């Protein structure tokens with residue numbers, strides 16, 4: 001089962017808007033997880049890692065090939081993670097890497113599995129240097145009755161080139177600064 005962490009923001013308490021927040025992220029090499037933790041520090045809420053019933057292979061190339069097949073066939077991998085009382089959340093942050101220039105299949109599973117009507121959806125992304133691809137557009141397509149806010153994207157690792165967790169140390173501090181600027185711009189932080 002995934003670990004769920006619920007608490008108030010640790011940074012500048014009182015600066016986050018009222019309303020229950022859920023932060024759900026998919027992360028293989030922990031770059032997107034680092035972004036999720038920064039958001040959680042400032043906004044609070046419930047932090048949840050998206051885990052699969054059957055994890056992807058450890059091997060990178062095997063994973064790339066499996067994801068390509070899943071994208072071609074529209075296969076939605078079953079999730080181990082279950083969210084209790086999703087209807088109680090007003091704002092849902094969804095974090096994911098770019099995989100094959102698309103939204104990773106497990107995040108497609110998540111967005112298809114629950115009803116996000118009337119909620120605010122806030123995407124965030126890390127990628128290997130090729131950008132968001134179609135990921136943000138797919139989030140909008142899968143949440144037609146939600147208010148999807150401007151997303152956040154940053155360069156993360158490049159597993160293909162042996163770069164795993166990059167968003168740490170000075171890079172995590174830089175990411176925090178740009179994330180806080182973005183959260184203010186989209187009016188999630190005062």
Ligand SMILES: Cc1cc2nc3c(=O)[nH]c(=O)nc-3n(C[C@H](O)[C@H](O)[C@H](O)COP(=O)(O)O)c2cc1C
Pocket residue numbers: 026027028029030031032033060063064067096097098099100101102126127128129130131155156157158159164165
């Ligand atoms: C299966 C797979 C496919 C990927 N495809 C892309 C891609 O199309 N474009 C890109 O910029 N990065 C791609 N990447 C790199 C990841 O987006 C990047 O390393 C990201 O920071 C990983 O996030 P994570 O550490 O949270 O797993 C891919 C990585 C994996 C594992």
